[in-house]
Amino acid sequence: MKLYHTPNAPNPDRVTFFLRAKGKLDAVELEEVSIMKQEHKTKEYRDVSPFAQVPALVLDDGTKITESRAICTYFENLFPEPNLMGSDAKEKALIEMWDRRVEMMFFVQFATWFRNAHEMMAPLEVPQSAESAAKGEKAARKMAQRIDKHLAQHEFLAADRFSIADITLFITCGFCRVMKWAPHKEHENLGRWYDAMKVRGFAS
Ligand SMILES: N[C@@H](CCC(=O)N[C@@H](CS)C(=O)NCC(=O)O)C(=O)O
Numbered sequence: 001m002k003l004y005h006t007p008n009a010p011n012p013d014r015v016t017f018f019l020r021a022k023g024k025l026d027a028v029e030l031e032e033v034s035i036m037k038q039e040h041k042t043k044e045y046r047d048v049s050p051f052a053q054v055p056a057l058v059l060d061d062g063t064k065i066t067e068s069r070a071i072c073t074y075f076e077n078l079f080p081e082p083n084l085m086g087s088d089a090k091e092k093a094l095i096e097m098w099d100r101r102v103e104m105m106f107f108v109q110f111a112t113w114f115r116n117a118h119e120m121m122a123p124l125e126v127p128q129s130a131e132s133a134a135k136g137e138k139a140a141r142k143m144a145q146r147i148d149k150h151l152a153q154h155e156f157l158a159a160d161r162f163s164i165a166d167i168t169l170f171i172t173c174g175f176c177r178v179m180k181w182a183p184h185k186e187h188e189n190l191g192r193w194y195d196a197m198k199v200r201g202f203a204s
Contacts, residue, residue: 003028003071004048004056006035010107010175011068012055017167018072021202022079028057038123069103072164084164091159098158098165106143107172112136114178140176141183148187155196162200170197 005012019025049056049066057065076085086092113136115125157165184194
């Protein structure tokens, strides 16, 4: 199977970090797609990913899976150990709850800020909107505070153990560098959690 990805872009990183945490990065053939060169907008790549987004996974039977969370779910089922999405009903629900919260209330809000404010994104976000940027920034900063408060009481984001929710948060904190913001340096508990994730080494 082939995984189309863009190194240092957050959604593709979510999948490659997830595979690395499973020790299975070598199970896929990797093909790089440059977003900056707009390679994701070519006809060839749109045949793989009709919405022109990265990552995309193409299975050996030709099936195309193009949402990072769905690709991770596929790998979770293919490579069950180590478990990263929950082993029983309660864990599955708690991990999904935090993963969705991070994705929708932090990642997407931050991405809205970045896409609408950064000059590098002007060719991709047409037209950029200062109002959308401001709303995204406010929501992302608020969620960073909420997560910091949660991490004051918890070693991991969900279910008291390492999971996809931690991976999604880790890639989001890393992504924030594009706006010269490091939420893990601004918030003590988030910082302690971030350092523990780096030591864990799943991302490198
Ligand atoms: N919901 C999708 C989002 C994918 C996505 O937005 N990927 C970005 C890279 S991080 C992309 O392809 N951007 C290209 C563009 O906006 O033109 C997923 O989770 O896979």
